[in-house]
Amino acid sequence: MGLFRKKGVKATEDSGEVMVSTRELTGRPAVVFYCLCIVASVFHILTNTVWLMPEIHRNALHFAFFVPLAFMIYPFSAKSLDKKPYVDWFLAVLSIICGLYLVFFEDALHARNEQMIELDIFFAGLTLLLMLEIARRAAGKIIPLLAVFFLSYALYWGQFLSGNWNFPGVTISRVLYRMYFAPDGIFGSIATISASYVFLFVLFGSFLVKSGAGDFIIKLAISVVGRSVGGPAKMAVFSSGLMGSVSGSAVANTVSTGSITIPMMKRTGFSPKFAAAVEAAASTGGQIMPPIMGAGAFVMAQWTQISYLKIVAISFIPAILYFVSVIFFVHSRARSEGLQPTAEEDIPRFFDVLKEGWPFFIPIGVLITLMSIGYTPTFAACCAIAAIVGASWMTKNHRMGLMDIVDALALGGKNMVATAIILLCSGVVIGIVLLVSLGVKFSMLISTVAGSSLLVTIGLVGVASLILGMGLPVTASYIILATLSAPFLVNLIKLRYVMAVNPQFVESMGLSLDMISDPTAAGALFAIINTQVPTEHATIFLLAAHLLIFWYSQSANVTPPVCLAAYTAAGIAKSDPFQTGIHAFKLASGLFIIPIMFVYEPAILFLGPLWQTVLTIGIILLALFCTAVSLEGVYIRKLHPLLRIAFGGTAILLYILPELQCWIGVGIFATLTALLKYTSAFDMDEQLEESALTEAA
Structure with missing residues (x-):
């Protein structure tokens, strides 16, 4: 059960990508944690396949599994690591009760025509407090502070603002109802995504790791690019791309592949800071590499109502472009320093590697095939997990036995803890944003600064993503930024299209671009513009805006002063973290450039004839x-x-x-x-x- 970290170590959670302290579990608590992770995995598999229940009940039980697990491993502070966690165990039990209360008493609330009694208010308030506290422990201070900021705006100080930002306020009982019982709070749409798509794909990645697919990916990368100039660095890019298609996490990629590739790059002649920067830049691409692309891709599919398969298919070429751009830098640096290819004796034969590990392609094939013929991503993921076990028996050295399967179930539950907490707490932020219409207010703020300039708007989104990324994990950054800025960005893209196709249209309708700065007039302008955009184009423009925000949300991993992937790689390479971040920022320049092409040249997203895309x-x-x-x-x-x-x-x-x-x-x-x-x-x-x-x- 080697799933737990050493006592007192500053750890970086693979899913959350924030620096937090974790507690070592030993003895009976370790067994309880291990068993709860297994039960959580089995529960989510069943509720996404054969055991149907109301979504809000499943989401409440999702909360009842992962919040207690989080309280078990995340202490109140680093100073309390060595103390007996009696309070945390008590909070874990309270979390279970809070989740179960909704399951058992929601019908009684509906029977009272949504009139909350004192007990409803108590458990709703307790759930909210527990959610904010565990988010602070598992994901840092920024998410709960944002939640408190928005909550206080809705409850109190919004009434003192003037103009567009004024909000008269709501009662505490109304807010608690929206947070606890409504479909846009803690147990709302974001929790649905967490309890279905995200969890099953995290579990899918855990099964791949336990099956030995990670070792196969590293060997395959060495065999493909090891003989070229700067081979180890190119191998880091190649292997991180493949690993990213499984884990969907920049820090997880950096740790898993960097421990192998960074020493190899240093032995070849690359400086420690450049070697670490290559790994950080390449690993950042893990979040944008299909077929998993991190939790944000599932949120994107839910919000845009564009099929997950289409998002994955359209994202594949841009992701390849990003990895190729990193390879360009690597090749140029290797040539400038006169580095030699990897020694022949260190390079395995491609066909030998393929012969040993080709069965690992079967689960990926099952996943893509099932989604291609119309099955849901959740069903496809469950079948792909079963395919991993079957494929492992087609290899010589990685056959999964019963304990390997059980360990994979436990690892999936453990890996999901931080992500579940982030997504559940994001539900608080999104619920308040929707309640007070902050998305509209923020769009008006952007329109005041940028006017009708699409490029300036993109620049503002980029700056906002960097600021949010300094304290938020990637998924939370995307969720908040998309909620606030995506609608206005989509409208500007449509406006640009109409102006390109028919430059005189706006004037012919008696309209003016100056209307954008007026909320009421802007609504009328965009409503008319929308009628001129074909449905196929409108879908691509919507996807282009969300993909741009999604890509920019990754930028904090490689942008100083806070760049966790670069800092993690610097720790492995023993290089200066800030200098590593500077190099990683340069190597990852494609992360900032390619998304602009989504907006200005949507042919890259396969809008238009094939020859134009090529x-x-x-x-x-x-x-x-x-x-x-x-x-x-x-x-x-x-x-x-x-x-x-x-x-x-x-x-x-x-x-x-x-x-x-x-x-x-x-x-x-x-x-x-x-x-x-x-x-x-x-x-x-x-x-x-x-x-x-x-x-x-």
């Missing part, structure tokens, strides 16, 4: 390559600063993507390539030799 992808790849060349300063040979600037300008021309600028950029790239290959102009090596001779003389 051409767009090719141009973006070339632009990403020019970006890496400009920042790293190596292409064919070391580049003169003027040539680095020229490649940077070429990248900008390519990113713009209208036909004329695009082909001008291609022409400049071809010219610069010929100049470097066939002439000695701007040769940095020759200039360095002349400088050395001059100094010697």
